Amino acid sequence: MVSVTVNGQTLEVEAGSTVLQAAQRLGIEIPTFCYLKRLPPLASCRMCLIEIEGLRRLQPSCATAVTEGMVVRTDTPLIDETRSSMLDMLLANHPLDCPICDKGGECELQDMVMAYGPGRSRFHDPKRVFHSRDIRLSPVVIMNVNRCIQCQRCVRMCEEVVGAVALGTVEKGMDTAVTGFEGSLASCDQCGNCIEVCPVGALMSFPYRYKARPWDLAEVDTICPHCGTGCQLTVGARKGEFMRVRSKEEHGVNRETLCARGRFGLDFIEGHDRIKRPMIRRDGTLVPVSWDESGDYLRRRLAAVESKASGGLVSPRLPNEVLYQFQKLMRTVFATNNIDSSSRWSTPFDALAPLMAGYSRAPLTDVIGVDHVLVIGGNVTEENPVTEYLLRDAARRRGTGLLMLSTRPSRLDADAKAVVRVSPGGEVASLAAVVAGLAAAVGDKLSGDAVAEIGVAVGGPVAGNGGDGPDRLAAALNEGSTVTVLVSVDLLRSSDARGALQQLTNLLQLLRLLGKTPALQFLFDRANQLGAFDMGALAGGLPGLQPVVDETARAALARNWGAEIPHGPGGDLDAMLDLCVAGQMGALYLVGTDPLVSYPDREFVARALGAADLLIVQDSFLNETAALAEVVLPAAGYGEEPGSFTNNEGRIQQVAKFREPVFEARGNLAIFDFVAAERGQILQPSTHVAVFDEIARLIPAYQALTWTGLGADGAFTKEGPTPPAEAFHAPPTVSQPHDGLLLVTGNCLFHNGYLTERSEILNTVANDPYVAMSAEDAAKLGLSDGDQVVVRSTRGELVAQLKVEKPFPKGLVFVPENYRSLRLNSLMRRGEYPCPVKVHKAATAHAIEGTNRVWRGA
DSSP: OOEEEEEEEEEEEEEOOHHHHHHHHHTTTOOOOSSOTSSSOOOOOOEEEEEETTOOOOTTTOBBBBTTEEEEOOOOOOHHHHHHHHHHHHHHHOOOGGGGOTTTSSOOOHHHHHOOOOOOOOOOSSOOOOOOSOOEEESSSSOOOOGGOOOOHHIIIIIIIIIIEEEEEEGGGOOEEEEEESSSOOOOOOHHHHHHHHHSSEEETTTTTTTTTTGOEEEEEEOSSTTTTEEEEEEETTTTTTEEEEEOOOOOOTTTOOOOHHHHHHGGGGOTTBBSSOOEEEETTEEOOOHHHHHHHHHHHHHHHHTTTTEEEOTTTTTTTHHHHHIIIIIISSOOOOEEOOOOOOOOOOHHHHHHHHHHOOOOHHTSSEEEEEEEEOOOHHSHHHHHHHHHHHHHHHHEEEEEEESOGGGGGGOEEEEEEEETTOOHHHHHHHHHHHHHHGGGGGGGHHHHHOOOOOOSSOOOOOBBOOOHHHHHHHHOOOOOEETTTHHHSSHHHHHHHHHHHHHHHHHHHTTOOEEEEEEEESSSSHHHTTTOOOOEEEETEEEEEOHHHHHHHHHTSSSSOOOOOOOOOOHHEEEEEETTTTEEEEEEEOOOHSHHHHHHHHHHHHHHHHHHHHHSSSOOOGGGGEEEEEEEOOTSEEEEEOTTTTTEEOOOSSSSTTTTTOOOOHHHOOOOOOTTOOSSSOOOHHHHHHHHOOOOGGGTTOOOTTTTTTTTTTOOOOOOOOOOOOOOOOOOOOOEEEOOOOBBBTBBBBTTTGOOOHHHHOOOEEEEEHHHHHHTTTTTTTOEEEEOOSEEEEEEEEEEEETTTTEEEEOOOTTTGGOGGGGGGTTOEEEEEEEOOOOHHHHTTTTOOOOOTT
């Protein structure tokens, strides 16, 4: 620690701290333009100049490190005159078009001139003009170069934080101009972070342009509904109409950054296919009815199917209170444990529970500030973009060693210490190989039998696609003293999800034996998947991830709920669909989810849903599954009801209501009450605050939390005790490598699931549906980038444009899951992932039509 005196106040700060940081701790304001906390100092704007005793010249406080005994002044006449002169120089060339500038009212230059500027300008020369008209850099970013004050926040944000390097500068001195490559943003993520950090109106949001003024907007802080990173954002509405999204500096896990989906993708709430009124099926057609009429019909139909099984599927995008109340409704009113919370993969509870018991519920910035971070599966750049920003910062500024093990490359590979690129489906075998490599390092800490059990040689496709091998990862993990493991949902999509989770358990146990104090977090791509697990939206798990078969846990909940809970574990979505096909499913209740689009094997899902005696769909949008339902109930959408999300960190944050439900939609909790009443029962409590209080009382990780105590940055749920060591799981049996092409899927940069497809703004920046494969495979098949290609499996085919990706491993075909028109799930077979496919150039007719047709039995 070193001692520094600022304006007569003395304090101690850590060595290496800047004068600006010391002043901020004392509450002393020093103006800045080019400074941002998460960026390396540039010291170009000269607004933060200060006097240091013993030095003749003024020094930039953002780039001057504190030394022992330093005495600083921030408010002398010389400083005031210098700041005034700097602002006078900026205004000399700055257009005075504040009345039409979108930044008017929240412009940092305006604020600085008011606080520190000259009373009158001494410059009377003609203003410099780069362009007479604004430049449209991209569908969402428009630029007025004449307003730029050359702080270069945007350029540095793009390069240092986002990693896209889409912006740069040309010329020098007063002629310096920020621009994209050849006047466009060809390599841009379209995240809009450059707009957010621009202190003036040089970079602006085109969708928001000329729509409102800051003082016209009613703003509400809330949480992004897309991926599980859980970014905070501020929604602005004018007279009830959605206008824009912005982020706030130093708030939430994301601080001032957002990805394209978070900043520009919330207009999905204005989707044109909203369900306006309840509907029931008459003569094969869904017809709108009143809530009373739908209730009468539902009561009769529920009574008619009461003797058969029931089941429920709920979306992990819904708030905790809705998820909790749904599983409670199914277990008490419908008397079933047939509950699931994902329509894309099913997770074996017995393999998941040991991992979740030791889940690290802590800030991501703390969790990744360790010696090594192992990222397993997926593509962080596209699945969880803001998490990628934080990982890049950890690697570049904090010295964290990134270790990557995945099929798909990501932009983080450039900052990684080691990259293991595996063949499609090879993650589990490679993970087992890492475990085997670590076993040798454990040595005498394990019995001979245990070492033999986990040290079995692992063959198969564990490397062979360039880069490092699993042994390199094992050596790196053994080198560091602290390790964090981040796991993509790709491992849960795998046909051998159980084996993947077991190998993760092995890995964490070994790291504990080696004294690495490992942390674990999942990189969920749905906003509240961790919350769904915590709330008990699982066939085998009660709230708090307590096993359904645990009589003590079941009895405690039954006492609190005043109702019996079925004894045996229920079935996940896979099992529920089998019950439908077998004619044993009475009422199947789906909330906010569309399995007909997202679940593998579309033909089977359509057959299963059609075979349920009573299909109830509760949703905001009339999706493809809702079109098959017998009863459709219009639910409030995002922003139309309050609640909370639990993000990947275990941070619980409030999701705000910023508008009333449209048409005749009701809140999800109110609809659950409505359905329970039609079964002759009462579901209590029924308000989001009362349900939250019950959650905080009954779920150990949430105990002592209060709705009013969540605060601006949320609150962290509690970690459970370190799970006891269990027997090591044997490595998986490695099958012969597939010699053809294997299809994998996931999210693309501009879309997450299918909600974002309803965003008109994102659809202007997103690629058309595409098929990605390696340059080597494309050349072998005689294909070129941009060709229309057919991807065919044993189940069907689709047609899309080819995107050649040089870093892709051989044998990999990637198709984003986010395009309903592709009907990607028509190619996939249940329980088979990755999916074997063949790819060839599309016939002329296919290319001209530009449509996707599915041929059964192809």
